[in-house]
Amino acid sequence: MLPPILQNLRIPVVGSPMFIVSNPDLVIAQCKAGIVGSFPALNAREKDGEPIQLEAWLTRITEELDRHNQANPDRPAAPFAVNQIVHRSNARLDRDIEICHRHKVPIWITSLGARTEVNAAAHDCGGITLHDIINNSFARKAVEKGADGIIAVAAGAGGHAGPQSPFALVQEIREWFDGPLLLSGAIATGRAVLAAQAMGADLAYIGSPFIATTEANAQPDYKQMIVDSGAMDIVTSSLFTGVSGNYLAPSIRNAGLDPEALAHADPSTMNFNDLSAKPKAWSTIWGCGQGIGAVHEIVPAAQLIDRLAGEYDAARRAIVGL
Numbered sequence: 001m002l003p004p005i006l007q008n009l010r011i012p013v014v015g016s017p018m019f020i021v022s023n024p025d026l027v028i029a030q031c032k033a034g035i036v037g038s039f040p041a042l043n044a045r046e047k048d049g050e051p052i053q054l055e056a057w058l059t060r061i062t063e064e065l066d067r068h069n070q071a072n073p074d075r076p077a078a079p080f081a082v083n084q085i086v087h088r089s090n091a092r093l094d095r096d097i098e099i100c101h102r103h104k105v106p107i108w109i110t111s112l113g114a115r116t117e118v119n120a121a122a123h124d125c126g127g128i129t130l131h132d133i134i135n136n137s138f139a140r141k142a143v144e145k146g147a148d149g150i151i152a153v154a155a156g157a158g159g160h161a162g163p164q165s166p167f168a169l170v171q172e173i174r175e176w177f178d179g180p181l182l183l184s185g186a187i188a189t190g191r192a193v194l195a196a197q198a199m200g201a202d203l204a205y206i207g208s209p210f211i212a213t214t215e216a217n218a219q220p221d222y223k224q225m226i227v228d229s230g231a232m233d234i235v236t237s238s239l240f241t242g243v244s245g246n247y248l249a250p251s252i253r254n255a256g257l258d259p260e261a262l263a264h265a266d267p268s269t270m271n272f273n274d275l276s277a278k279p280k281a282w283s284t285i286w287g288c289g290q291g292i293g294a295v296h297e298i299v300p301a302a303q304l305i306d307r308l309a310g311e312y313d314a315a316r317r318a319i320v321g322l
């Protein structure tokens, strides 16, 4: 049984958080169109002495969704989620937890570390937590530390993808876990959303297709490269963040590197505090999952969600007869 906050979505989809790319415009559009929208807290950045951006983003998202709900009681917005990077290099974590707690964020997505205090803070303000993992052993640890649900990040996902087949991952987790389970990695059609449910997941977790939306905070060339590329254009490398991730090969070539011959990097080089620590040329190396062969145009997020919903309904009728 899903927690009430995850029930009644238009389609069982969470728009996943993406570093730099996710912004309030995208989150609001996703929620208004009936799927959970999310952003990493670290995307809300201010310069020294400026008002705290995260406060402003949360206030705007909450107020706009409230207004939408008052005007459309028959079609209320889906809830939103904030992603916390629970990594020792994230010096903002405690501050951001306090802000999200005060704003009563309904869904907390945690990545790169499971910590009881973060789950406790979310529960204390009435929220739920979903923790992302790449294998069964991390899934068990996350639930032991109090996560309500699991995001299984399988091979082919954008960002820090796992190495495992989605079938293997979901099958192993479902042997012992009957709570909320989301599947991440290369899901880009409504039929694939239904397939995730057939495999045992409750919801699909979709990132890369939303980069090619008008609202996303991505350069026009990045959006167009997603439209022009397919699974064969995605390469896996640890070079750029210290952890294995998936990237658009043409963007690596444009930065003067050979995507077939990238060096490995040490995980200790991961740093979420200091973006300027990375070579400038890497700022145009673009993360992306393998599912983008299904993305053919740059559209408003609502239009992408309409497509997913139409395909999902058609697949249900064709396969399940509902």
Ligand SMILES: Cc1cc2nc3c(=O)[nH]c(=O)nc-3n(C[C@H](O)[C@H](O)[C@H](O)COP(=O)(O)O)c2cc1C
Pocket (backbone or CB within 6 Å): 016, 017, 018, 019, 021, 040, 083, 110, 111, 132, 153, 156, 157, 158, 159, 160, 184, 185, 186, 187, 205, 206, 207, 208, 209, 286, 287, 288, 289, 290, 291
């Ligand atoms: C450009 C990019 C940035 C990402 N940044 C984050 C992040 O900051 N935090 C996080 O939890 N996941 C991040 N992810 C992973 C996504 O949340 C999600 O697991 C993934 O995009 C799903 O696979 P898909 O892109 O094939 O749909 C990122 C993914 C991409 C493509």
